[in-house]
Amino acid sequence: MIFSDLGLHPDLERATKALNWLEPTPIQSQSIPVALKGSDILGCAQTGSGKTASFVLPILHHLMTKPGHGLRALVIVPTRELAAQVENCFKDCGKFTPLKVASVIGGVGYDRQRKFMSGGVSVIVATPGRLLDHLKSGRFKMDFIKYLVLDEADRMLDMGFLPDIRAIISRLPRERQTMLFSATLVKKVEEIAAFALKNPERVEVSRPTETAEGISQVVYPISQAQKTDLLVELLKATEMRSVLVFTRTKNRADRLKNRLSDQGFSVGILHAGRTQGQRMNAMDNFRTGRTQILVATDIAARGIDVREISHVINFDVPQNPEDYIHRVGRTGRAYGVGDAITFCDREEEPLIAGIERFTGVVFPRAMLPTFAYAIKPNLEPPKPKTFSGINFRRRPIARSRRALFRR
Ligand code: AMP
Numbered sequence: 001m002i003f004s005d006l007g008l009h010p011d012l013e014r015a016t017k018a019l020n021w022l023e024p025t026p027i028q029s030q031s032i033p034v035a036l037k038g039s040d041i042l043g044c045a046q047t048g049s050g051k052t053a054s055f056v057l058p059i060l061h062h063l064m065t066k067p068g069h070g071l072r073a074l075v076i077v078p079t080r081e082l083a084a085q086v087e088n089c090f091k092d093c094g095k096f097t098p099l100k101v102a103s104v105i106g107g108v109g110y111d112r113q114r115k116f117m118s119g120g121v122s123v124i125v126a127t128p129g130r131l132l133d134h135l136k137s138g139r140f141k142m143d144f145i146k147y148l149v150l151d152e153a154d155r156m157l158d159m160g161f162l163p164d165i166r167a168i169i170s171r172l173p174r175e176r177q178t179m180l181f182s183a184t185l186v187k188k189v190e191e192i193a194a195f196a197l198k199n200p201e202r203v204e205v206s207r208p209t210e211t212a213e214g215i216s217q218v219v220y221p222i223s224q225a226q227k228t229d230l231l232v233e234l235l236k237a238t239e240m241r242s243v244l245v246f247t248r249t250k251n252r253a254d255r256l257k258n259r260l261s262d263q264g265f266s267v268g269i270l271h272a273g274r275t276q277g278q279r280m281n282a283m284d285n286f287r288t289g290r291t292q293i294l295v296a297t298d299i300a301a302r303g304i305d306v307r308e309i310s311h312v313i314n315f316d317v318p319q320n321p322e323d324y325i326h327r328v329g330r331t332g333r334a335y336g337v338g339d340a341i342t343f344c345d346r347e348e349e350p351l352i353a354g355i356e357r358f359t360g361v362v363f364p365r366a367m368l369p370t371f372a373y374a375i376k377p378n379l380e381p382p383k384p385k386t387f388s389g390i391n392f393r394r395r396p397i398a399r400s401r402r403a404l405f406r407r
Contacts, residue, residue: 012094031179059073072123078161247295250272253269253271
């Protein structure tokens, strides 16, 4: 399937070309036709599968082709970071349309957000708490919402947003199209589906290679020289309960441990150069929460099974995709929620591309806005982007074999 098969508005098809998207991802080829005919969707897809555009493109299509004006679409997401990603996807896909999108998240002035209502915004991307504040105070009216998306529903449940979501939905018109996306369709998600959706069609893509469910994976482009400084800033800026940091070599692990200790963090170290006793000690301290951070190399980390690791940070991109899956599998065990962050210098980009092909997931790129970057980070995944997971590598090889036979 190619994008022109989907029958999207020409301005949207043009945007997919400008984004260099060669073909719809599997979740997109399943969801977009269902969404275009107006049915509700219960979608099971992970971040990185292209799920955002699978609801963004049909919503923009409806807004462009159906009569109406003002605020007509609402997307509810669990976190501010995801709100920014979804807002960007609307902006990228809608860049040749006159439609406007805005986000309503905590930490931003109420007045500015209220102005969206009179400013001709068609789509709002919101986190539940702040949106509900606006609704309760009567500052926002949602009387004309025709399209509702609940994105990463399982994560919203884990974060305790169920009552807020119920309260928001009860204030929306009943006549609407609703799409719910979740990385897992656990029972609780099905419960939200039961009150939010009407006769939904199920769309589902399974990942070719599984990392633990519920892990959000992100890449921070950063030069080698600034990796330590970025890590320190991130640790200060984000609430990270227990962090496992992977480096490529023992020396790098030692140096990083010293730098982090100098900054006042409680840090342990685990690599093959330490005695068995030292390693057991480091593990123990980490497991019981006496140290917040454990810096480790791959080999030493094989046996780690600490529950409740909130973050895995790949200070260096692992040399092979299996190591990536193994490292990232450390998080997301106890809570089903965890973050895996990978620092990627330009020279490591081919390694990330290999991991993305292997897992069938394109990781979102992110930056820390408060950090003094020496080189502006490139937040676009490398182009051209194709998206067929495992088949990705097979097709060009098959073609080149045919070429060989012809000769
Ligand atoms: P998502 O799963 O929505 O977070 O998307 C992950 C990444 O895939 C984002 O960087 C998108 O820009 C990218 N993407 C979405 N759809 C496509 C496509 N059809 N082809 C290539 N890349 C895509």
